[in-house]
Amino acid sequence: MTDTPELRIFHLLRAVTVEFGLRQGEFADRHGMHATDVRALIHLLDAERAGTDATAGWLGAQLGLHSAGTTSVIDRLERLGHVARFRDDRDRRRVLLRVEESAKELGRTSFGPLIDRTVALLDTFDEAEVETVRRFLTGVREIMSTAGPGTTQG
Secondary structure (H helix, E strand, C coil): CCCCHHHHHHHHHHHHHHHHHHHHHHHHHHCCCCHHHHHHHHHHHHHHHHCCCCCHHHHHHHHCCCHHHHHHHHHHHHHCCCEEEEECCCCCCCEEEEECHHHHHHHHHHHHHHHHHHHHHHCCCCHHHHHHHHHHHHHHHHHHHHHCCCCCCC
């Protein structure tokens, strides 16, 4: 393959994801978690921001885990005090998951400087550039999510 501007951007995106994965791994190690635990917390925080009810089944689907694996993740996060299970007020048969404030604070302490510096970088972009970055990252995310597990070919 020829080294095109598009491929250079792809390689930069890959380098960013590798670096971010390293930071997540360091965070997990430092706080007695598995990488999947960190991914679970991210999904639960995203669900909260989106107003999505997070159940064990929902979380398992996000993580690509069967129910026993999902239960293990939730149990670990609950033991660490990062996640709580609670009954849904609208349907008492349903159990929902919530990220505890202490876990959010731990995340802010660990990732806050990275987030702040990234936001500051975006503040140097004009509105059209920010929209272009958003559209690009949204498109890449869509490509990745529809590729399926283990899929690396078109």
